[in-house]
Amino acid sequence: SCVVYMHNAERKIESFFSVLHRIMKDNFENYEIICVDDASYDSTCEKLQNYVNSAEKIDSVSIVKMSYYQGLEAAMNAGRDLAVGDFIFEFDSIETDYKESLIMEVYEKSLEGFDIVAAVPKNNVALSSKIFYYIYNMTIQEWLNNDQLGIDIWEKKYRYNNESLDEWFDRVSGGNPEIRRLIVEKKFLFGGRTLSNRGTNRGSMSNCYSHGYIEDSLDGIMDAAKNIAMTYKAQGGQGLSLSKIRPKGASIAGKFKSDGIVPFMEIFNTVTESVSQGGSRKGALLMSLDINHPEAETFMTIKSDLNKINKANLSMEIDDDFMNRVISGDSEANRLFNILCTQACKYAEPGVIYTNRFRNYNLMEFVDSYQIETCNPCGEQPLAKHSACNLSSINLSEYVVNPFTETAMLNLGELKNDIFSIVTAMDDIIDENLSNHALQEQKDQVAKFRNLGIGIMGLHDMFIKLGLVYGSKESIDYLSDLMKFIFRSSVYASVELGQIRGDFPGYDSKVWDATIIKNNFTEDEIKLLKKWNSLRNCSLLSVAPTGSIGTMLQISTGVEPWFSKSYIRNTKSLHGDQEVSYEVWAPVIKQAMNLNWHPETLVTSNELTWKEHIDMQAAIQDFVDTAVSKTINMPANTTPEDVRKA
Numbered sequence: 001s002c003v004v005y006m007h008n009a010e011r012k013i014e015s016f017f018s019v020l021h022r023i024m025k026d027n028f029e030n031y032e033i034i035c036v037d038d039a040s041y042d043s044t045c046e047k048l049q050n051y052v053n054s055a056e057k058i059d060s061v062s063i064v065k066m067s068y069y070q071g072l073e074a075a076m077n078a079g080r081d082l083a084v085g086d087f088i089f090e091f092d093s094i095e096t097d098y099k100e101s102l103i104m105e106v107y108e109k110s111l112e113g114f115d116i117v118a119a120v121p122k123n124n125v126a127l128s129s130k131i132f133y134y135i136y137n138m139t140i141q142e143w144l145n146n147d148q149l150g151i152d153i154w155e156k157k158y159r160y161n162n163e164s165l166d167e168w169f170d171r172v173s174g175g176n177p178e179i180r181r182l183i184v185e186k187k188f189l190f191g192g193r194t195l196s197n198r199g200t201n202r203g204s205m206s207n208c209y210s211h212g213y214i215e216d217s218l219d220g221i222m223d224a225a226k227n228i229a230m231t232y233k234a235q236g237g238q239g240l241s242l243s244k245i246r247p248k249g250a251s252i253a254g255k256f257k258s259d260g261i262v263p264f265m266e267i268f269n270t271v272t273e274s275v276s277q278g279g280s281r282k283g284a285l286l287m288s289l290d291i292n293h294p295e296a297e298t299f300m301t302i303k304s305d306l307n308k309i310n311k312a313n314l315s316m317e318i319d320d321d322f323m324n325r326v327i328s329g330d331s332e333a334n335r336l337f338n339i340l341c342t343q344a345c346k347y348a349e350p351g352v353i354y355t356n357r358f359r360n361y362n363l364m365e366f367v368d369s370y371q372i373e374t375c376n377p378c379g380e381q382p383l384a385k386h387s388a389c390n391l392s393s394i395n396l397s398e399y400v401v402n403p404f405t406e407t408a409m410l411n412l413g414e415l416k417n418d419i420f421s422i423v424t425a426m427d428d429i430i431d432e433n434l435s436n437h438a439l440q441e442q443k444d445q446v447a448k449f450r451n452l453g454i455g456i457m458g459l460h461d462m463f464i465k466l467g468l469v470y471g472s473k474e475s476i477d478y479l480s481d482l483m484k485f486i487f488r489s490s491v492y493a494s495v496e497l498g499q500i501r502g503d504f505p506g507y508d509s510k511v512w513d514a515t516i517i518k519n520n521f522t523e524d525e526i527k528l529l530k531k532w533n534s535l536r537n538c539s540l541l542s543v544a545p546t547g548s549i550g551t552m553l554q555i556s557t558g559v560e561p562w563f564s565k566s567y568i569r570n571t572k573s574l575h576g577d578q579e580v581s582y583e584v585w586a587p588v589i590k591q592a593m594n595l596n597w598h599p600e601t602l603v604t605s606n607e608l609t610w611k612e613h614i615d616m617q618a619a620i621q622d623f624v625d626t627a628v629s630k631t632i633n634m635p636a637n638t639t640p641e642d643v644r645k646a
Helices: 008-025 042-053 068-077 097-110 125-134 149-160 163-174 177-184 192-197 217-234 262-274 295-304 320-328 332-346 354-362 414-434 440-448 459-465 473-501 509-513 513-521 523-532 547-553 586-594 610-621 640-646
Strands: 002-005 030-038 060-066 086-091 115-120 189-190 239-240 285-290 314-320 353-354 374-375 382-384 390-395 450-459 566-571 578-587
Touching: 068 163, 115 566, 149 547, 149 578, 163 177, 177 189, 177 414, 177 566, 189 192, 189 450, 192 390, 192 547, 217 239, 217 262, 217 295, 262 285, 262 295, 285 374, 314 509, 314 578, 320 332, 332 640, 353 354, 374 390, 382 586, 390 414, 390 440, 390 547, 414 440, 414 473, 414 610, 450 473, 450 547, 459 586, 473 513, 473 610, 509 513, 509 523, 513 523, 578 586, 586 610
Parallel strands: 002 030, 002 086, 030 060, 086 115, 239 285, 285 314, 314 353, 390 450
Antiparallel strands: 189 390, 374 382, 566 578
16 A cells, blocks of 8 residues: 655645544554655655654555655556555645646546545645545545444435435535535534535525514414424424513403413424424424513423423523522522522523523624524524524544644644635525525525524544643633634634625624624724625524534534543434444544543543533633533532532
8 A cells, every 4th residue: 555645745744644544544554655755855754754663553664755756656657556545645736737637647547446546736626626535435434434323323314315425525515625625524514404405405404593582472373383383394493482472361452361381382392293304303492481471480390290391492581680689689589590490400401591691792782683582492593583594513623733742733724714615615505595494584584694603513522632631721721712713713704705795784884893893803903894894694603512413423522521431322313213222432532542641631521510511611602602502511419509509
């Protein structure tokens, strides 16, 4: 087998090492490394030799020094006997027709049976993508490292019509070679609905919808039930607020008494239980209620009966005034808050929406035409009535250079460039998906505001590779700086895209007065943003749970730490009614253990205190213009007082 690495290799040697790890899987037996660098290949080869000498399972490795053109020709002429393994080419530029013709000859040679041909000519992304990936013939087993759970998730949730992995890469990337590269490298994935539905015409590509407040009328309530069902049919989840519905016993037209919120909660619960999301899964619903509503106690305790409202998440809407009353000792506020904490302790519900920040800490804070009412089922998307958002996540762990070494660092330059590509690609999804929304109101709202929801995953993996302990002060400081960088880069990307494609129709220059902008940009930077006076999207960052896509890639999900180093996972959702068990190992933890790398970093969720969980969320949310979905694990002996403190 043979690896060819070309041109200015020394400058990129650490990135190349990670590629070697991935391709050779630490087994270098009888590999021949043809190292090509016309500038300084002596030192490059020395570094390579030192690297492979330190790797495990090496029987024989030879490194052949060649000039730039010798390397190209060697690759082209090697033939099937030598090249049963891997070829990697990397170019800073394509300067002559001769070089490009050689690349194309290598490309054609690959069609005869090379397993991998990879090339990155930086001035020709389309050609790069073709050579880098189209010929790889990668199987799903190779892409997902033979992890059966990940393979089953891909098969059952995201694969369409028996497509091959290459066809799947093509479909979900929408023909965008840069996004295709990021997906293949596991640096980025769209949200589940986009992975499932893009290019298929079978449902919406948006995960998140909000119906907003339910109107306090029979017509409004029944219309909401129909609209929710239609949204499920299009494969979207829904959030709604019951806060406007009059309480039980209230007068109706002076003749009747209201039945209150519970009968209508049951209607929405039944709709969710009965209507599949496009036939692929049951609906997802969040219902919320203002804690000042007269039926707040009923709402908080309804799940004490495990047979009631079991198809919806519940959250209390709590404002600063209520919390100030709790702190000041108000008896009624404390009574309600104690009920809330007791129920959360026993049943893990209801959750809490702190409405002052939830509805105002965003780019549209001072734009009256966009009023946030409630959120999607997982809580990461505060949305205006009938709004929707497509999701995606950046795998931070794949941006670590020199992982598991004392020189490990994040490649911020690459991340910044990729953020522009990601913002652009997600903006494309908005237009592709407009006709797939179930309701005209949703189509109108999406077209007017163009919400994006870019999140992160692989956070704990990144910390481990960098030698940082999840929840420590060092990790919190690092994450704060990183999330600020991601938010700022996303804003600049949307500004640039707005100048190219035009602003979102609901744009108002008041976005530059938003608190989140003032917190993350200097006065001079804000003056420049106001001068540019452009923005393509009304929202940018949203940290989703990424349960399915993160598990598929075998990385930590969302902002969460690993649940355990290893565990047995039982699931029915992938196999109908049949329960199937999977043995799950955290690959990054296993790798770190094998390397005896900073064992203190290998903490798992149940080893962290609730405060460490919350501190991690606090480190993120100042830089997220929508919301963060976060789970706080607490031990079985947790008391309501512990929940109250948290």
